[in-house]
Amino acid sequence: MSATPGSISLRGVSKSFRVYDGGKARLLDALTFGRADRGRDFWALRDVDLEVERGTTMGVLGRNGAGKSTLLRVIAGNLRPTRGEVRVAGQPIFLQMGAGFNPDYTGRENVMLNGLVLGLERKKILERFDEIEAFADIGEFIDQPVRTYSSGMRSRLGFAVAVNVEPDILIVDEALSVGDAVFKQMGLQKMRELRDRGSTILLVSHSIGTVRGFCTRAALMHQGRLIASGDTAEIADRYQALLSGSARGSGVPEGFKYEPEGLGDDEEAEAVERDPLLADESLKKTGLRHGTGEVKVSDVEVLGPDGGPVGVLRPGDEIRVRLHLLAREDVEGVKVGITFRNQTGLEVFSTDTVHEGLAPESLMAGKRVFVDFTVGLALKPGNYGIVAHVSSAGKKKTYYDWLGVAATFKLNKLDSKDVVPGLVRLPSRAEVGRRD
Numbered sequence: 001m002s003a004t005p006g007s008i009s010l011r012g013v014s015k016s017f018r019v020y021d022g023g024k025a026r027l028l029d030a031l032t033f034g035r036a037d038r039g040r041d042f043w044a045l046r047d048v049d050l051e052v053e054r055g056t057t058m059g060v061l062g063r064n065g066a067g068k069s070t071l072l073r074v075i076a077g078n079l080r081p082t083r084g085e086v087r088v089a090g091q092p093i094f095l096q097m098g099a100g101f102n103p104d105y106t107g108r109e110n111v112m113l114n115g116l117v118l119g120l121e122r123k124k125i126l127e128r129f130d131e132i133e134a135f136a137d138i139g140e141f142i143d144q145p146v147r148t149y150s151s152g153m154r155s156r157l158g159f160a161v162a163v164n165v166e167p168d169i170l171i172v173d174e175a176l177s178v179g180d181a182v183f184k185q186m187g188l189q190k191m192r193e194l195r196d197r198g199s200t201i202l203l204v205s206h207s208i209g210t211v212r213g214f215c216t217r218a219a220l221m222h223q224g225r226l227i228a229s230g231d232t233a234e235i236a237d238r239y240q241a242l243l244s245g246s247a248r249g250s251g252v253p254e255g256f257k258y259e260p261e262g263l264g265d266d267e268e269a270e271a272v273e274r275d276p277l278l279a280d281e282s283l284k285k286t287g288l289r290h291g292t293g294e295v296k297v298s299d300v301e302v303l304g305p306d307g308g309p310v311g312v313l314r315p316g317d318e319i320r321v322r323l324h325l326l327a328r329e330d331v332e333g334v335k336v337g338i339t340f341r342n343q344t345g346l347e348v349f350s351t352d353t354v355h356e357g358l359a360p361e362s363l364m365a366g367k368r369v370f371v372d373f374t375v376g377l378a379l380k381p382g383n384y385g386i387v388a389h390v391s392s393a394g395k396k397k398t399y400y401d402w403l404g405v406a407a408t409f410k411l412n413k414l415d416s417k418d419v420v421p422g423l424v425r426l427p428s429r430a431e432v433g434r435r436d
Contacts, residue, residue, distance in 0.1 A: 004053075005168045006054035006090050007052065007053055007054050007087075007090075008051070008052035008087070008088050008200065009050075011049055011085040012049065012083060012084040013049075014045050014081060015044050016044065019041075043224055045071060045074065045081070046223075047225070050229060057195050057217070058202050058215055058216070058218060058219060059211030059215035060203065060218070061208070061221070062221035063242075066224070067224040072094065072171050076092045088169065091118065091168050092168070092171055093118060093167040093169065093170055094171045095158055095162045095171060095172045100158065101146045101158065103145065103147035104145055105146060107136070107141060107149070110157070111129060111161055112125055114158075115128075115161065118167070128164050132157075135156075135159075135160040135190070136153075152183075163193075166194065167194075167199060170202070172191075172204065173204045182408055185343075185383075185385035185408065189404050191214070203215060207344075208240060212232060212344065213346045218232045218239075219235065220238055289404065290402050291401040292399065293328060293400065294328055294331045295326070295327050295331055295390045295400040296326045296390075297390060297406065299323075301320075301407075304317075310409065313377065313409055313412065315378065315379060315411055316376070316378065317411075318375065320375075321338050321372070321386060323390075325370065326366075330364050334390060336371045337350065337353065337388075337389050338389070339389070340379070341385045341387060342379075342382055346423070349379075349424070354393055360393035380424070381412055384409055385405050385408050387404055388406035389402045
């Protein structure tokens with residue numbers, strides 16, 4: 001009986017590498033065909049058993065050197081296990097920081113080559129090329145050799161190819177870690193679409209928040225062993241305990257101590273980013289903009305109390321999100337709204353003009369208006385994306401324009417008062433009562 005496409009099964013998988021103390025030892029071992037025995041075996045994986053069903057989104061957690069990347073390379077078929085059995089049903093695509101490109105070929109040539117290698121017909125690649133180019137958003141560099149690209153540009157192009165092939169299995173090894181906030185939001189949105197279509201996704205990330213918010217299951221690696229797998233929240237808690245050095249009795253050595261690696265949630269301050277694709281119709285090709293077009297969002301601004309662009313933000317600050325609209329036809333009953341998504345793509349806040357007590361607008365063709373939303377940021381520090389949407393106000397909603405990543409902003413934790421334990425800080429109070 002054949003396995004379901006997209007399923008993964010590992011039984012007793014181990015992987016060892018021969019390591020040497022120096023070049024002389026390696027050379028002597030090679031010249032004597034191993035008889036000198038100057039090396040030793042390093043076991044990157046030990047007795048890993050793992051079952052992943054089709055359509056699962058699994059996060060793989062673990063410290064540097066835990067065996068996460070080796071595990072993914074074995075599943076992808078890039079490495080053969082030393083021992084054990086690996087069964088992968090379907091075509092896996094391994095996305096690792098833009099790896100797999102020929103540095104002397106242009107981006108355009110690499111897209112064609114990668115598409116053919118992944119089994120797409122040339123005609124199908126050409127049909128999808130505009131969408132791949134729009135998603136990668138590397139401009140004229142698409143026709144330059146890949147060796148001239150930054151790591152972020154290689155990652156963007158590799159990700160654009162992978163998600164547009166619609167693979168049975170997508171394996172992502174920190175490929176979103178080098179992009180800017182807009183790219184990360186776009187990448188997560190594309191991965192959600194693949195997940196909803198039934199693709200299996202394996203995601204290595206140091207961000208516990210990303211795994212909690214995006215993955216349906218998780219696995220925890222430590223020193224080459226799979227020490228736990230199952231419910232995402234439970235595995236994330238165990239990983240957090242491992243990092244803090246408080247995990248005991250769970251396969252983690254008593255002598256283990258946490259060395260900070262940076263989880264990506266509290267990065268250095270940076271200015272609010274504006275979406276460079278906002279006014280570009282090619283954004284439609286990425287699937288991150290859609291609508292019937294009677295009313296368009298022409299710009300989105302994130303402003304401070306003084307009316308100027310906001311720089312550094314912290315929890316508790318108040319911002320104004322200004323949506324500039326252009327009516328292309330006469331339209332009655334227009335509703336305008338915004339949604340905030342955190343760095344895992346989870347919606348943490350949403351509002352619209354009707355909810356805020358404003359009557360639906362009627363707009364004449366050619367009229368330009370703007371709508372301001374003033375929001376207090378009682379949110380956890382991190383990166384946030386703003387979704388902008390304009391729709392009809394009736395029971396049967398029609399989107400005139402919907403932008404998945406209209407703008408982004410970042411909240412920084414500047415001192416201990418800024419800590420928000422959960423996703424949001426709700427109005428609350430505490431009282432102490434005494435009984436006689």
